[in-house]
Structure formats: C-alpha cells, structure tokens
Amino acid sequence: MNTEELAGLIKTRRSIRVWQDKPVPEGLLWQAVELATWAPNGANAQNWHFYIVLNRDLIKSIADVVAQGMRLMASWFQQQGAAAFPLPRENLLAKAPAMIAVGIWRREYPREKVLAERAKTDEKAAEMLQWGSVLNPRLQSVSAAIAYLLLVLHQMGLGATWMTGPLSVAKGEVEKILNVPSDMDIVAIIPVGYPAESPTRERRPVSEVCEVVR
Numbered sequence: 235m236n237t238e239e240l241a242g243l244i245k246t247r248r249s250i251r252v253w254q255d256k257p258v259p260e261g262l263l264w265q266a267v268e269l270a271t272w273a274p275n276g277a278n279a280q281n282w283h284f285y286i287v288l289n290r291d292l293i294k295s296i297a298d299v300v301a302q303g304m305r306l307m308a309s310w311f312q313q314q315g316a317a318a319f320p321l322p323r324e325n326l327l328a329k330a331p332a333m334i335a336v337g338i339w340r341r342e343y344p345r346e347k348v349l350a351e352r353a354k355t356d357e358k359a360a361e362m363l364q365w366g367s368v369l370n371p372r373l374q375s376v377s378a379a380i381a382y383l384l385l386v387l388h389q390m391g392l393g394a395t396w397m398t399g400p401l402s403v404a405k406g407e408v409e410k411i412l413n414v415p416s417d418m419d420i421v422a423i424i425p426v427g428y429p430a431e432s433p434t435r436e437r438r439p440v441s442e443v444c445e446v447v448r
C-alpha cells in the first residue's frame with residue numbers, strides 16, 4: 235500500500251451512526267480486534283480488553299441503561315435551570331448490529347505506587363504524580379488501539395463510532411451488563427455495522443494545528 239492509498243483509507247473513514255439491519259460476521263470483528271492489538275502501547279503492557287457483543291438483546295439493554303442515564307442527566311439540567319441537555323433524537327445504540335466495548339485493566343504500575351507514597355511529603359513527586367494523571371499511558375494506549383480498530387473496520391466495509399458519551403452517564407450499568415471484573419474500566423463503546431449513511435466531515439488545515447520547531 236502506498237501513502238496515497240493509506241491517505242485514502244484514513245480520509246474516507248467517518249463515524250457511522252446508522253447501520254443496515256444486517257449481521258456483522260464475528261470473524262471480521264475478531265480480525266479487527268487482533269489487528270488493533272498491534273497498536274503501540276505503554277511498556278507493551280497491552281492492558282486492554284475487548285468485548286465483542288453480538289447479542290442484540292444485550293446491546294438493547296446497554297442502549298436502555300444509557301437512555302436512562304441521559305434522561306437523569308437531562309432532569310438535573312432542568313432542575314438547575316441550565317440550557318437544555320441535548321438528548322439524542324433517537325437511541326442509535328439500540329439499532330447497532332454489533333458492539334465492541336473496550337476496557338482497561340486498573341493495574342497500578344510500580345512507579346505510581348512509589349510516586350503516590352513519595353508525593354505525601356515531596357513537592358516534586360506530587361508534581362510528577364499530577365503529570366502522570368494527564369499523560370495517562372493506559373488511556374493513550376487503548377486510544378491508539380481504538381484508532382487502529384476503526385480504520386480496520388472501515389477497510390472491511392464496516393462503519394463504527396467511538397463513543398464515550400454513553401459511558402459518562404451509565405458506565406457502571408454497562409459494566410454490570412457485560413460482567414466486567416471490578417479491576418477493569420470500560421472506557422469506550424463502539425457500535426458497529428454495515429453503514430447506511432455516508433456522512434462527510436472536514437478537518438482544520440494542518441497549518442492551524444501543527445508547527446515546526448527548528
């Protein structure tokens with residue numbers, strides 16, 4: 235594959251939120267996840283875990299708890315007199331033919347333990363501890379894998395959307411449905427299917443977001 239072909243693949247991938255009512259072959263999703271695990275990741279710890287959800291009832295249950303969470307949030311907005319919470323027009327998750335939920339293990343790196351202890355009495359260690367929470371290698375690693383995953387799914391003719399919004403209102407409930415162990419966090423859900431839309435989206439020119447340091 236030359237750079238032009240790779241650019242074509244990258245630039246034609248879009249977040250897809252409407253799908254054909256057609257099952258997604260399990261084998262394709264396995265293959266996509268396997269390729270995603272070749273993403274760069276902190277210390278090659280590979281501290282990710284993927285749930286391929288094909289059971290439509292389970293997907294519906296996830297969509298239901300998310301909708302409940304959204305309604306709860308909307309009611310809080312209303313009670314506080316804030317601008318209306320943007321409730322989605324329809325529960326797109328409920329119509330997803332498949333879903334991949336991505337988790338990260340909450341295991342502590344040895345450095346974090348040492349820093350946390352040291353930070354109690356040492357300002358520099360406290361500062362480093364703070365940096366660690368922003369750098370968040372676990373989350374950066376899993377994000378790299380998700381980016382690969384979306385690209386591979388697109389190459390396979392599938393359409394998906396990386397979603398954190400639903401988890402922001404129902405993470406605990408989704409984890410319960412998926413039987414996620416207590417030392418794992420689900421950080422993204424990715425509904426997948428054969429696309430029934432072809433949205434376009436633009437990007438800011440690279441000159442606005444990049445500079446060369448000489």
Ligand SMILES: Cc1cc2nc3c(=O)[nH]c(=O)nc-3n(C[C@H](O)[C@H](O)[C@H](O)COP(=O)(O)O)c2cc1C
Nearest residue numbers: 247248249250251395396397398399400433434435
């Ligand atoms: C970390 C992250 C969280 C996202 N969460 C949501 C979400 O909750 N709901 C949604 O519809 N799209 C979500 N998206 C998709 C973005 O809206 C989408 O990638 C962006 O608008 C650019 O569009 P494109 O993917 O088609 O290029 C998320 C994307 C990322 C990277």
